[in-house]
Amino acid sequence: TSVRQGSLPDEDATLALGAALAHAIAPGTVIYLWGDLGAGKTTLSRGLLTALGHHGRVKSPTYTLVESYPLASLTVHHFDLYRFADPEEWEDAGFRDYFGPDTLCLVEWPDKAEGLLPRADLVVELAVAGSGRSYRITAQTDIGQSCLTRLST
Ligand code: ADP
Ligand code: MG
Numbered sequence: 108t109s110v111r112q113g114s115l116p117d118e119d120a121t122l123a124l125g126a127a128l129a130h131a132i133a134p135g136t137v138i139y140l141w142g143d144l145g146a147g148k149t150t151l152s153r154g155l156l157t158a159l160g161h162h163g164r165v166k167s168p169t170y171t172l173v174e175s176y177p178l179a180s181l182t183v184h185h186f187d188l189y190r191f192a193d194p195e196e197w198e199d200a201g202f203r204d205y206f207g208p209d210t211l212c213l214v215e216w217p218d219k220a221e222g223l224l225p226r227a228d229l230v231v232e233l234a235v236a237g238s239g240r241s242y243r244i245t246a247q248t249d250i251g252q253s254c255l256t257r258l259s260t
Contacts, residue, residue: 111255112243114236121147121233121240125154128231131257134181135208136250137225139217142233147240148215151231152185155213159183172196173205183211188219197223229254 115121128138128151140148153165159178168174168187176183184205197203197220206212206225217224228251232243246252 109246109252109255110243111259112241114239114241115147115233116239118147118150121150121242122154122157124242125151125156126158127258128229128254129155129158131254132211133250133254134211136228136254137206137212138214139224139227139230140213140215140233141217141230143235146233146235148231148233149187151233152213152215156183156185172200173202175205181209181211183213186212186214188214188216191216191219194220194223227251 115124132138140151142148149165149167156165156176156178159176159180161176161178161183165185166174168185169189172188172191173184173186176185186202202223214224214227217227226247228246228248230245230247232245234241244255244258246255
């Protein structure tokens with residue numbers, strides 16, 4: 108299966124999906140997080156980071172564009188590109204170097220940096236559904252496919 112979808116009735120379910128992803132990913136994975144403001148992208152990222160051993164807060168890197176978490180197993184870079192507007196900033200900030208075989212990159216609002224970002228291995232789409240959320244995860248590469256397979260077993 109290259110798609111997995113379901114419902115997330117409450118915040119804990121979003122955190123749990125993030126934790127499940129944490130156990131399924133491999134270093135070098137790029138995950139795009141799609142969804143409107145409030146859809147749960149940062150919540151999912153928090154569940155993932157906590158499961159990888161991060162203690163403490165996960166803030167939305169809305170103004171800094173990226174927040175990095177050097178963890179025991181790998182370094183996670185959490186991007187929020189909502190306010191990203193200047194393509195030159197991509198090079199100036201050295202964002203290209205954040206992507207590589209040893210890091211996990213989570214990217215909120217990837218469409219804001221279209222053409223600059225490396226392609227996604229996994230795309231996670233979140234949407235408001237009643238009082239909860241729905242999700243769909245699509246694998247876009249072999250790495251993403253392996254991850255999705257581990258997620259389902
Ligand atoms: P985004 O990063 O997509 O803008 P956030 O992760 O900041 O969204 O979440 C916005 C709000 O949605 C938070 O208050 C969070 O608790 C809530 N939330 C997250 N997942 C769910 C869910 N499955 N059901 C209901 N509320 C949720
Ligand atoms: Mg967010």
